[in-house]
Amino acid sequence: MELSIADLLAAYAKSVLFVVAGVLPIINPLATAPIFVSLTGELSEDSRLWLARRVGRYVMVLLMGAMLIGSYVLHIFGISLPVVRVAGGLIVASIAWNMLHAQSVASQDATSMAQSLSEEKARINAFYPLTFPLTFGPGTIAVSIAIGASLHVRTSLPTTIANMAGGLTAAVxxxxxxxxxxxxxxxxxxxxxxxxxxxxxRLMAFVLLCVGVEILWDGVRALLVSILPAAAG
Known part of the structure; x- marks a missing residue:
C-alpha cells in the first residue's frame, strides 16, 4: 500500500505531538525553573544565558539518543520492544500518578541540591546537576526509550522515517x-x-497519564498478538 504525502505529514505531526506530550510533563522545565534560579543566583546574565542554552542542547541530544538508539541497545540484552513499551508505559503512568498527587512542584531532593554556583563552576555543572538529573533524569531516559520504540513501526519504511523525523523535531x-x-x-x-x-x-500530569496508558496498551496488544498465534498453533 503506497502512502500519500498527506499520510506521511499526518504521521509526522502525530509523532511530534506524541513525543512532546509524553516527555514534556516529565522534563517539566517550569518545575525545575525555581531550582535553576536558585543555583544560578550569583551568576551574571551572560553566564545564565549560556547555561540555559547548554542545558537545552544537552536535553535535545539526550532525547534524540534515547529515541534513536535506546531500543537497539536494549535489543543487545535480549529485551523486546513490546516489553519496553509495557515497562515504559507503567513508568509514565506511575510518574503521572505521583505528579497528580504531589504536594509541591519541586521535589525535596532537587531542592536540597540548590546551592548557588560560582562563575568558575557554572560550565562544569551545566550537565550535572542542571541537565542530569534535575532536568533529564533516569525516568525521562526510560520513557524516551519507550516512546522511541513506539515510533519504530514495522508497517513501512516511509512511515518509520516520518515518525522518527517527528520525534527528532520534538526533541529540538x-x-x-x-x-x-x-x-x-x-x-x-x-x-x-x-x-x-x-x-x-496537574494538567501536564493528566496528559502524561493518558500517554502512559497509550504506551502500555501498545505493548500489551503487541504481546497478545505474538502470544495468541503461538497458543493457537
Missing amino acids: LLGLLATLTFRYAPRLLRMLGETGKIVFL
Whole structure:
C-alpha cells in the first residue's frame, strides 16, 4: 500500500505531538525553573544565558539518543520492544500518578541540591546537576526509550522515517523550550505564581497519564498478538 504525502505529514505531526506530550510533563522545565534560579543566583546574565542554552542542547541530544538508539541497545540484552513499551508505559503512568498527587512542584531532593554556583563552576555543572538529573533524569531516559520504540513501526519504511523525523523535531522543540524557560525563569515565576505552577503541573500530569496508558496498551496488544498465534498453533 503506497502512502500519500498527506499520510506521511499526518504521521509526522502525530509523532511530534506524541513525543512532546509524553516527555514534556516529565522534563517539566517550569518545575525545575525555581531550582535553576536558585543555583544560578550569583551568576551574571551572560553566564545564565549560556547555561540555559547548554542545558537545552544537552536535553535535545539526550532525547534524540534515547529515541534513536535506546531500543537497539536494549535489543543487545535480549529485551523486546513490546516489553519496553509495557515497562515504559507503567513508568509514565506511575510518574503521572505521583505528579497528580504531589504536594509541591519541586521535589525535596532537587531542592536540597540548590546551592548557588560560582562563575568558575557554572560550565562544569551545566550537565550535572542542571541537565542530569534535575532536568533529564533516569525516568525521562526510560520513557524516551519507550516512546522511541513506539515510533519504530514495522508497517513501512516511509512511515518509520516520518515518525522518527517527528520525534527528532520534538526533541529540538523540547530543547528550545527548556532553554527559553530557564532563560526567562525569573519572569515566568513572577507571572505564574504558586497557584499557576500547581495548576500547570496537574494538567501536564493528566496528559502524561493518558500517554502512559497509550504506551502500555501498545505493548500489551503487541504481546497478545505474538502470544495468541503461538497458543493457537
